[in-house]
Amino acid sequence: MNFKSLSIIMLLFMCYIGQSQSPTDAFMMNKKELCIALPYQYSFWDHYWEGTLYRNNPNLGTVSQQSIMTMAAYGIFDNLNFIAALPYISTKASQGTLHGDKGIQDLSLFLKGKLYEKQFKSKLNMDIMASIGYIHPIGGYYADYLPLSLGLGSKTVSSKLIVNGWLNSGFFASLSAGYDIRSNVQTDRSNYYTDQFYNTGEVKMPNMFNYGITLGYFRNLSRFEIFYNVMDTKGNIDIRRNDMPMLSSNMDNSQVGFYIQQRMPFHENLGFILNGAYTLSGRNVGKSTSFGGGILYQINFTKSTNSNN
């Protein structure tokens, strides 16, 4: 986790669940297929970047976050999916007096479509996907409580473009780039100073650009991926020396991670996932490490209708 709990899109980055559960991955659900998943994630950091200064803070110790998310993805058409997710999050600092926090974070609703598909010779398939989503804080949580807040509290429109290449052998690669447009956040404070004095509780939120590459293997019931992702917040406010992070801080990071998904041979509808991520570099964020796991369940309404008949 970063200072923020990385609005859901980034959680999804780390989770990469199901055949088509993520707005950011290379997979699509077929028409009338529903996948539901319940991923859990634990992330922590004991060092962070105060601007560019890499430091620890004995008044926070190790800052950790746990999240459990309910997610669902549904194939409206073969080339258009709807994805929804809602996480419950708790945060904690191992030292100092600051209280941890817990609650429901942001509801996210995404549409993801396959825009283009082409076969090159017989060995290589290419496709292009795009997703657009709306992320809305619903738990009434206190965003202005970094680094222990549950999220950034910003209404976000999130967009992403994904280019995938598939080999018949099961190996694939994805390149993705996305842009999040974030609304300003109204905090309860009456004034604050970041890059200048603000005589208001309103915080101007920078937008966020992100991109990444995923290399994976997918065959039958198994899926393995490794990824490299970059978050590049388009802001210019650094945390000042010995200050607390602010919602408008320019939060950047790069992460590497893995994702494993395995469906059960004895009951193919059921699967489990394992994932992890490690922060390589950052600015105004924690140097986080995260691990997660969960279960997923896939239902095909077309088939079940048929079998009933």
Added chain:
Amino acid sequence: MKKILFLSSAIIITFLACNKDIEIENIESYKYADVDANGGSWKPILVAKPEDITVNTPVDASSNEYKSLVSNMLSFSSTAKAAQIDSIKIFGGNAIVKWNEIARALAAKYNLPPAANADGTYPVPSSTNPGVYPLFPFANPPYASRAFAYWSAAQFDGMIVTWYYKYKFNRPSVFVNDKSITPSLPKQDLPGGISEDAVIATISKELLTFLFPLEASYLDGLATTHKNSRMWAKMNTQDEIDAGTTIGKQIAEKYIARAKTDGMGKSAVSQAVADSIANAAFTKFGWKWKSQESPARPALLPNFGKVKMWCIPDVTVVRPAAPPAPTSDEFKADLEEMRRNSKSLSNENRKIANFWADGPSTSTPPGHWNQIAAEQIITNKMNPIRSARVFAYMNMSIEDAGITCWDAKYYYFTPRPSQVDPTIKTWIGLPNFPGYLSGHSTFSSAGATVLSYFFPNETSKFEQYALDASNSRIFSCIHFRHDCKVGLEVGKKVANYALDFAKVDGAK
């Protein structure tokens, strides 16, 4: 599919088109509710009488010299560029309030506790070497309360002297003398002769530069722009600006002389003195405060309680009785309340805790009360001398409240709730100094009492604010209820000393 793509693009474009810039709203200029023509007879704070400040008699409005001053003003005004015309609006609404906002901005900018050294000690900001980290000053609540008090008391004296000479010389305003001149700001029924804006700008620049030395050139630029804006607005001639500058400088000198000897320089103490304060409390009461920070940070400004007060002869006359003993029922009940609030806090109470947190990188609790006063001043369309009077009495009593509070903090040296029971976690950062009395409660009660005197119709609002500010500390688990309850009582008592002066200062 195409429809969806189109819709998606439309959503993205709509969001991109949203302007997220936070508008910095200027105060809309207004005609003063009253000009307080007798303002020159009011009793100043530090200046004994207006004649102690000297200024040359302005040239007569019928003289040729005056005519050329006016024509210079008009030609200067005609060359004003867009940004310069903006500055007319920036300072033209209410210059006292505008400079108060600038002071609050500086308080917020400098309100950051220094980071620890690698060896676990803490560096101390140095007024003689302000630019070396940690930058001088650390504008913590006591420092800020003092800054606002000096700035506003000086403005009040400045306005009294200005009003005195304005009416004594009684040279008409530029636009009264020459009816063909239409200024860019409302015409006020005040004599000319001296630019009150130049007085305000000069005092602000001089005092804020003393208090925030690294901002010297920024403040100089603002003061120059402010003064020029009066000529661009066709409100003042150059000689009026110069007369105001002369008055402002003399006033500022008197206040800076007081500030240099008020004891603030000795408010931080050596480790040996800090230890002796801790041990004295332990011997007397059987408890002592300990820093909950890691590494342990020396308590904030132990001798701020010894700083010279504005309206109270001696801090011990307002020192509260000892807090309840840890064995008392009251203490036990207050401790239980901390445990409950730490366990869970309603959204409503957490909102109050956050709104009144006024922690690092904000303008501090005294700054928050200045923001409240500023809004009230604007609503009441107050003129500069009235505005300054409100700020002066409020901020003097807020600094006196801070001094009283700090005296009690170090006399009694009580632990914070999280020291008494480490399972008590806080909803905002825990301040690094003893608990009894709650600073915010004392500041807020003083602020509310003074503002209620000036704006009696709003009394219940101010009292509610003070109560919320006080409760915010209980909700966030950084203060026991008895710290806050007594803080409110003491703040009110302190403010009444200031009001004893205000009631007989000649203003109604």
